[in-house]
Amino acid sequence: MRAYVGDLLTAGGTRAVGFCEMVAPPSDDVVLAEPVAGQFTLRGTGATVHVQGRVAAAAGLVCGACLRRFSQTLEVDIDEEFARPTGQIEVAGEQALTPEDFVAAISADDVIDLTELVRQHLALALPIAPRCTPDCRGLCPRCGADRNAGGCECDTQEIDPRFDALRHWTEGPAPGGARRARSRPGGRPRREGE
Ligand SMILES: [Zn+2]
Ligand SMILES: [Zn+2]
Numbered sequence: 001m002r003a004y005v006g007d008l009l010t011a012g013g014t015r016a017v018g019f020c021e022m023v024a025p026p027s028d029d030v031v032l033a034e035p036v037a038g039q040f041t042l043r044g045t046g047a048t049v050h051v052q053g054r055v056a057a058a059a060g061l062v063c064g065a066c067l068r069r070f071s072q073t074l075e076v077d078i079d080e081e082f083a084r085p086t087g088q089i090e091v092a093g094e095q096a097l098t099p100e101d102f103v104a105a106i107s108a109d110d111v112i113d114l115t116e117l118v119r120q121h122l123a124l125a126l127p128i129a130p131r132c133t134p135d136c137r138g139l140c141p142r143c144g145a146d147r148n149a150g151g152c153e154c155d156t157q158e159i160d161p162r163f164d165a166l167r168h169w170t171e172g173p174a175p176g177g178a179r180r181a182r183s184r185p186g187g188r189p190r191r192e193g194e
Contacts, residue, residue, distance in 0.1 A: 006110030008044030009084065015042045019055060023115060026123030031060030031069075036118055040078070048083040049106065055118055061130040065138035066146050072130070076121045082106050 003017055020037040038055030057074045085105045106112055137147035145152035 001114045002111045003040075003042060003114050004109075004111055005042060005044065005049045005082070005106060008042055008049050009047075009106070009110060010044075012044040012046060014044075016040070017042055017053075017114070019053070019114060019118065021115065023057070023119050023122065026119055026126065029062050030126065032057055032122075033060060034058045036122070038076075038118075040114060042112075048081050049112065051078060051080050051082060051112065051114075051117065053078045055121075057122055059122070059126070061127070063132035063136055064129045065131060065136045066148055067139065068132050068146070068148075070130075070132040072127070074122060074125045076118070076125045078117060078121050080117065082112055084110075 001017075001019060001021055007013070008015065017040040018038075019040055020035050023032055023036045025032050034057075036055050036057040038053055040051060040053035043050045043052070054075065054077050057076070058071055059074050060069055061072055062069055083106060085108075132148075139145065140147055140152050140154050142154040143152050145154075
C-alpha cells in the first residue's frame with residue numbers, strides 16, 4: 001500500500017489509514033498466508049511525516065526444536081519519521097535533517113510505501129528461536145522421533161547423568177588407584193540406601 005503524503009508535507013494535518021493486504025514473507029521460512037491488518041496514523045509536522053501504527057499478522061513459522069510448522073500472531077508497533085530526501089528539507093531554526101534520521105525517505109512523488117514498512121517491521125519482530133509451544137520437547141537426538149508425539153525406544157536406554165557417580169561405586173576403584181572407593185569401618189564400600 002502506497003500512501004500519498006504530499007498534502008501532509010505542505011499543509012500538515014493528520015490522516016488515519018487502514019491497512020489490510022498480503023505482505024511478502026520477510027524470510028524464506030516464514031509463511032504469511034493471510035492479509036496483514038492494522039491501522040496507521042499519518043501526521044504531517046511541516047518537514048516530516050510521522051507514521052504511527054499497529055499491525056497484526058498470522059505468521060506460519062517453523063519450530064526450532066521439533067521442526068513442525070505452527071502459526072503465531074505477530075503484533076508489531078510502528079513508529080517512524082519520514083522526510084523527503086536531503087536537500088528538500090528546510091526546517092527553520094532547526095538542525096538540518098539527514099537521511100540517517102529516517103528509516104526511509106519519502107519517494108520523489110511524495111509517497112510512503114506502507115507495505116514495505118510493515119514487511120521490515122515484521123522481519124524485526126520474528127522470534128529468534130521459534131517454539132511451537134513453550135514446553136516443546138523437540139526431536140530425539142538419536143532417532144529423530146518427535147518427542148511430542150510420544151516416547152521412542154531411545155528414551156528408556158538413556159542413562160540419567162545423576163547416576164554416573166553411582167556407577168563408579170559398582171565398578172570399583174579405577175585402574176592405578178586414581179579413583180578409590182571410600183570405605184567405612186568394616187571395609188565395605190558405601191552403597192546407596194545405607
Ligand atoms: Zn516444537
Ligand atoms: Zn529416539
